[in-house]
Amino acid sequence: MSTKKEEISEWFRQLQHNICTELEAEDGKAKFVEDNWERPGGGGGRTRVIQHGNAFEKGGVNFSAVHGELSENIVKALGISSNEFFATGVSIVIHPINPFVPIIHMNVRYFELADGTYWFGGGIDLTPHYVQEADARFFHSQLKIACDKFDAAYYSKFKNWADDYFFIPHRKETRGVGGIFFDRLKEDSSKSKTDIWNFVQAVGETFAPTYRHIVSKNKNQPYSDSNLQWRNLRRGRYVEFNLVYDKGTKFGLETDGRVESILMSLPENASWFYNFEPEPNGAEARTLALLVKGTDWASN
Amino acid sequence: MSTKKEEISEWFRQLQHNICTELEAEDGKAKFVEDNWERPGGGGGRTRVIQHGNAFEKGGVNFSAVHGELSENIVKALGISSNEFFATGVSIVIHPINPFVPIIHMNVRYFELADGTYWFGGGIDLTPHYVQEADARFFHSQLKIACDKFDAAYYSKFKNWADDYFFIPHRKETRGVGGIFFDRLKEDSSKSKTDIWNFVQAVGETFAPTYRHIVSKNKNQPYSDSNLQWRNLRRGRYVEFNLVYDKGTKFGLETDGRVESILMSLPENASWFYNFEPEPNGAEARTLALLVKGTDWASN
Numbered sequence: 001m002s003t004k005k006e007e008i009s010e011w012f013r014q015l016q017h018n019i020c021t022e023l024e025a026e027d028g029k030a031k032f033v034e035d036n037w038e039r040p041g042g043g044g045g046r047t048r049v050i051q052h053g054n055a056f057e058k059g060g061v062n063f064s065a066v067h068g069e070l071s072e073n074i075v076k077a078l079g080i081s082s083n084e085f086f087a088t089g090v091s092i093v094i095h096p097i098n099p100f101v102p103i104i105h106m107n108v109r110y111f112e113l114a115d116g117t118y119w120f121g122g123g124i125d126l127t128p129h130y131v132q133e134a135d136a137r138f139f140h141s142q143l144k145i146a147c148d149k150f151d152a153a154y155y156s157k158f159k160n161w162a163d164d165y166f167f168i169p170h171r172k173e174t175r176g177v178g179g180i181f182f183d184r185l186k187e188d189s190s191k192s193k194t195d196i197w198n199f200v201q202a203v204g205e206t207f208a209p210t211y212r213h214i215v216s217k218n219k220n221q222p223y224s225d226s227n228l229q230w231r232n233l234r235r236g237r238y239v240e241f242n243l244v245y246d247k248g249t250k251f252g253l254e255t256d257g258r259v260e261s262i263l264m265s266l267p268e269n270a271s272w273f274y275n276f277e278p279e280p281n282g283a284e285a286r287t288l289a290l291l292v293k294g295t296d297w298a299s300n
Numbered sequence: 301m302s303t304k305k306e307e308i309s310e311w312f313r314q315l316q317h318n319i320c321t322e323l324e325a326e327d328g329k330a331k332f333v334e335d336n337w338e339r340p341g342g343g344g345g346r347t348r349v350i351q352h353g354n355a356f357e358k359g360g361v362n363f364s365a366v367h368g369e370l371s372e373n374i375v376k377a378l379g380i381s382s383n384e385f386f387a388t389g390v391s392i393v394i395h396p397i398n399p400f401v402p403i404i405h406m407n408v409r410y411f412e413l414a415d416g417t418y419w420f421g422g423g424i425d426l427t428p429h430y431v432q433e434a435d436a437r438f439f440h441s442q443l444k445i446a447c448d449k450f451d452a453a454y455y456s457k458f459k460n461w462a463d464d465y466f467f468i469p470h471r472k473e474t475r476g477v478g479g480i481f482f483d484r485l486k487e488d489s490s491k492s493k494t495d496i497w498n499f500v501q502a503v504g505e506t507f508a509p510t511y512r513h514i515v516s517k518n519k520n521q522p523y524s525d526s527n528l529q530w531r532n533l534r535r536g537r538y539v540e541f542n543l544v545y546d547k548g549t550k551f552g553l554e555t556d557g558r559v560e561s562i563l564m565s566l567p568e569n570a571s572w573f574y575n576f577e578p579e580p581n582g583a584e585a586r587t588l589a590l591l592v593k594g595t596d597w598a599s600n
Contacts, residue, residue, distance in 0.1 A: 035575065049574045058574065170553045170562075232569065239570075240563075243543035244553065253470045253544065262470075263540075266572040269532065270539075273568065274349045274358065275335065275560045 003193045008110045009065040009088040013046070015108075015204045016063040016090050020048050022208035023061070023094070026215050027053035032061065037258050041068035043086075047261045050094075051268070055101065055219045059094035060264030074255070084114035089122075090204065091248065093265040094211070099231035100221040102128035102135065102176065103238060104211050105265070107248060108204045110197075118193075120200045121183040123158075124207060125166050126214075127176030127238060129231040130283055131290040135214050136177040140297035142210040143180050143203075150199040151191075155298065158182045163293040168241050173291040175241050230284050232271035239270045303493045308410045309365040309388040313346070315408075315504045316363040316390050320348050322508035323361070323394070326515050327353035332361065337558050341368035343386075347561045350394075351568070355401065355519045359394035360564030374555065384414035389422075390504065391548065393565040394511070399531035400521040402428035402435065402476065403538060404511050405565070407548060408504045418493075420500045421483040423458075424507060425466050426514075427476030427538060429531040430583055431590040435514050436477040440597035442510040443480050443503075450499040451491075455598065458482045463593040468541050473591040475541050530584050532571035539570050 020032045030053030038044035045064030050056050065088040075083050089109030096103065108122040126139045140159070147155035158180035166175040180203070187193045242249050242265050252262035278284035320332045330353030338344035345364030350356050365388040375383050389409030396403065408422040426439045440459070447455035458480035466475040480503070487493045542549050542565050552562035578584035 051574065058572075060574070170556075170559050236566070239539060240543060243540060256470075259470050260575045263572060264574055266536070268573065269569055269571045271569045272358075272563060272566040274351065274360070274564055 003197050005086050005088065005110065005112050008197065011201065012065075012088055012090045012108070012110075012204075013063050015201075016046065016048065016061050019090070019092065019208050020050075020061050022212060023050065023056065023059065026212045026219075027055045029054040030056060035260075037261065039064075039066045039068070039258070040256075041066070043067045045258070045261060047258070047264065049264055053097075055096055055098070055215055057095050057097045058264075058268040060092065060261070062091045062261050062264065064088065064091075064261070071255070074251075080113060080117060082113040082115040082117065086112045091265075092207070095235065095267040096215065096219070098219050098221060099129045099223050099227040100132070100218040101215050102126045103235075103267075104207075104214075106204070106207050108200050110200075119184040119186045120196050121185065122200055122203055123162060123165065123179065123181035124203060125162055125176060125179035125181070127234070128287070129234045130227075131177060131287045132218070133290075135217070136290075136295075136297045139177070139179065139210060139214065142206055144298045146202045146206045147180065147199075149202060150195065154182075154199070155180065159298070166241070167293065168237060168245065170244075171237060171240070173237065173288070174293055175238065175291075177290070177295070177297060178293075229271065230278075232267075232269060233273065233276060235267040235270035236272045239266055242266065303497050305386050305388065305410070305412050308497065311501065312365075312388055312390045312408070312410075312504075313363050315501075316346065316348065316361050319390070319392065319508050320350075320361050322512060323350065323356065323359065326512050326519075327355045329354040330356060335560075337561065339364075339366045339368070339558070340556075341366070343367045345558070345561060347558070347564065349564055353397075355396055355398070355515055357395050357397045358564075358568040360392065360561070362391045362561050362564065364388065364391075364561070371555070374551075380413060380417060382413040382415040382417065386412045391565075392507070395535065395567040396515065396519070398519050398521060399429045399523050399527040400432070400518040401515050402426045403535075403567075404507075404514075406504070406507050408500050410500075419484040419486045420496050421485065422500055422503055423462060423465065423479065423481035424503060425462055425476060425479035425481070427534070428587070429534040430527075431477060431587045432518070433590075435517070436590075436595075436597045439477070439479065439510060439514065442506055444598045446502045446506045447480065447499075449502060450495065454482075454499070455480065459598070466541070467593065468537060468545065470544075471537060471540070473537065473588070474593055475538065475591075477590070477595070477597060478593075529571065530578075532567075532569060533573065533576060535567040535570035536572045539566055542566065 030050045032048040032050045035047045043066035048061045050059045067086040070083045070085050091107045093105045106124040110120050112118040144155040162178045162181035165181045185196050330350045332348040332350045335347045343366035348361045350359045367386040370383045370385050391407045393405045406424040410420050412418040444455040462478045462481035465481045485496050
């Protein structure tokens, strides 16, 4: 498949559509609503949001293809030589209703400058309100399968990168059970641009079947008010990560991006209780103990 | 009164206590719970939190007096020449239950370096979920009275500073109806250190009677579920400001401060609905129209 920017972008647009179709089928009730928007500086996007479903309380699947000129600050921060850019990708965050269904995030993206510089980036990570080890293992094993087809070193490298990226320093907690994260991926002596693009496509295609399996398994589990309270506290941590640390959110807000598309990642509601301490040895404390870097979720 | 750092700190500690007593009296049900904490690098604080009262859902009144060495990054960012610091102050955020009672914030603080450099800073601002013009005028007139006793230029200067500081650029909204904000205040040809300290004390003493008046007037107003929903959306904006822009929050998180004391400013719950648009001409739309810089609230 061609790696021209128009075709990469068109593939991402189709990926957005396919994922929305899969998520609607899994939910069985709510439908995505669509907003098409234009970016004043060039390009635009198609934001799709699902709300108040059977399984999903609030979720967004965003496609965008934007172009224009980067500010001097950003050119400096990225260490690049040209300021005429093109960027396209799909970005997803889903907040489920049932506390035993994890939050999921995926982003796959392509960036190109007028001088021909380009790179791919992406990531996918799972944030269970309650860590269920079987789900974490399934999730990581699916990511490892996608990675291993392209490079035996990818999974381990990108898994560690996700551990470092999806981390909340002030809480000394990982956001969830991690996943993979990669950036500035481009051709080298062992891989062509097409190889890299095929890998990014494989990551994108892993999303729907992997998440549907986990949602389907847990969406009808019974839960209590105290499970909901804990879900909302964990959502509060998600808000902390996205607003304080997430680079995509910062970049979007600083470059005057479409706020409602950027902040669709925030949950419908989130809670903060002062100095909340879970009961020792309860399911909440067990989850906290697993929110650490370096867990090997993919072997056996 | 002396302006030695120990005495400034002791006055702040007493201010915290007095404000807690006043707020408990206004609430009539909940009592503050206290956590004393030590900072690994030196000093500590006394955090007091009120929860689930008649009037207040969650509020914190924090006193701290910390000392130690600033990192090179912070020394550079502050443009100072010494890294041995002492900092003391009181910091308050109150989230009421009734949507017609505004959120309030105050911070008064003193900072000193080993080389004798010092400054005072502070601010107080009001964030109504529904702007009631009479309350905004009362609030600003009380701040103007406190300022005018010390310098005829203070109110106007510090009011504009608050308009600029308590602003959410990505929403193009002020956080609320503003108040006053000042920083790096020290003696000059017209004022002694004692003059400045007296001003900061006057600001601190304005808090309790001013907020009690506004709480007392509104706390029994009837409200609907849709008023509560709007309250939670406005709380979402408060979370966005505090996590993305607030300098005190950033400083605290970056210097490994006590997270639960820093983030006691966050509400018990907050909401984000995708692309929420208030009804035209309703109370919510009227509030949004008033969340702009430059409103003159102090001249009748």
